Amino acid sequence: MHQEREPAVVVDGLRKTYGTKVAVEEISLSVAEGEIFGILGPNGAGKTTTVESIAGLRVGDKGRIRVHGIDPWSDREALTKVLGVQLQESKLQPKITVREALELWSAFYPDPEPWPALAERLGLGDHLDQRFEKLSGGQQQRLSIALALVGKPRIVILDELTTGLDPRARREVWKMVENIRDRGVTVLLVTHFMEEAQSLCDRVAIVDRGRVRALDTPAALIDRASAATITTFVPSAPVDLEALRTLPGVASAHSENGTVAIEGAEGTALALMRALADQDVVPGRLRVEAGTLDSAYLDLTEDTTDDTMEKTR
Numbered sequence: 001m002h003q004e005r006e007p008a009v010v011v012d013g014l015r016k017t018y019g020t021k022v023a024v025e026e027i028s029l030s031v032a033e034g035e036i037f038g039i040l041g042p043n044g045a046g047k048t049t050t051v052e053s054i055a056g057l058r059v060g061d062k063g064r065i066r067v068h069g070i071d072p073w074s075d076r077e078a079l080t081k082v083l084g085v086q087l088q089e090s091k092l093q094p095k096i097t098v099r100e101a102l103e104l105w106s107a108f109y110p111d112p113e114p115w116p117a118l119a120e121r122l123g124l125g126d127h128l129d130q131r132f133e134k135l136s137g138g139q140q141q142r143l144s145i146a147l148a149l150v151g152k153p154r155i156v157i158l159d160e161l162t163t164g165l166d167p168r169a170r171r172e173v174w175k176m177v178e179n180i181r182d183r184g185v186t187v188l189l190v191t192h193f194m195e196e197a198q199s200l201c202d203r204v205a206i207v208d209r210g211r212v213r214a215l216d217t218p219a220a221l222i223d224r225a226s227a228a229t230i231t232t233f234v235p236s237a238p239v240d241l242e243a244l245r246t247l248p249g250v251a252s253a254h255s256e257n258g259t260v261a262i263e264g265a266e267g268t269a270l271a272l273m274r275a276l277a278d279q280d281v282v283p284g285r286l287r288v289e290a291g292t293l294d295s296a297y298l299d300l301t302e303d304t305t306d307d308t309m310e311k312t313r
């Protein structure tokens with residue numbers, strides 16, 4: 001008989017305050033073994049506090065966490081055998097070489113992954129004698145992933161892994177994360193790049209103001225968003241955008257450089273075609289595309305004007 005596998009991580013009713021500041025109001029989520037699970041949200045949403053609590057680096061005021069059945073708040077030793085962590089902006093000593101860092105980290109574990117093979121797999125084989133300060137941003141990130149993996153963890157936490165990387169380096173790191181998952185390691189990924197969450201994660205929790213606002217596959221989150229599809233076309237004659245905005249399901253309509261873009265719910269495209277026919281407008285270069293996580297995210301998170309969330313689109 002098929003047995004349900006135990007979840008890799010269970011967070012149940014986590015609450016964490018710093019003095020009077022509520023960092024995590026109430027977060028519950030469960031990460032299945034073998035998935036890439038994303039925690040997505042704006043600055044200050046409580047993402048890092050949540051993963052640091054999972055990693056046993058912070059103890060919640062309320063709630064319960066289990067990582068493969070281990071309580072990270074009371075059994076750090078057992079936790080380090082199953083969990084690897086790459087935390088936000090983890091900086092190494094500038095003068096340490098790749099080889100030294102890997103040797104040092106390996107010494108922490110009774111049965112470490114042979115580090116030369118790990119370095120090779122992560123594209124660091126030719127940089128073993130290079131000092132940390134001389135590595136590119138992408139290489140530094142790859143080293144921090146290697147260090148998180150050297151203890152042969154069953155689950156790895158990667159926090160804002162690609163912040164500061166150029167698009168090519170970011171994609172390389174994404175590929176690496178997929179390889180990690182393909183080798184059977186569960187990945188818990190904190191990000192505020194929507195594109196990253198959309199292309200990499202099996203499921204995503206959108207967190208804002210200390211709570212999970214939605215938790216689903218990226219595709220399902222997009223379907224639920226008010227702008228699940230984006231229709232673009234070049235109109236044969238001026239279009240009455242105001243009339244299009246009143247169509248059922250249309251979330252926004254705007255025109256830029258002669259191209260009209262309509263964002264709306266699934267099924268909006270048909271109503272749109274009828275309305276254009278009524279206006280005697282022929283839509284040239286018509287494209288209907290699935291929306292992105294952006295719209296789901298914007299629907300679910302609070303609009304804060306000083307929000308510095310980065311977007312890659």
Ligand SMILES: Nc1ncnc2c1ncn2[C@@H]1O[C@H](COP(=O)(O)OP(=O)(O)OP(=O)(O)O)[C@@H](O)[C@H]1O
Nearest residue numbers: 018021022023041042043044045046047048049050
């Ligand atoms: N040690 C601390 N002392 C006081 N307040 C803190 C501390 N750590 C975090 N906070 C506050 O708690 C809230 C949640 O922070 P957290 O770092 O968990 O958010 P985040 O979603 O990871 O944000 P970012 O994307 O900016 O890293 C923020 O308002 C933050 O300023």
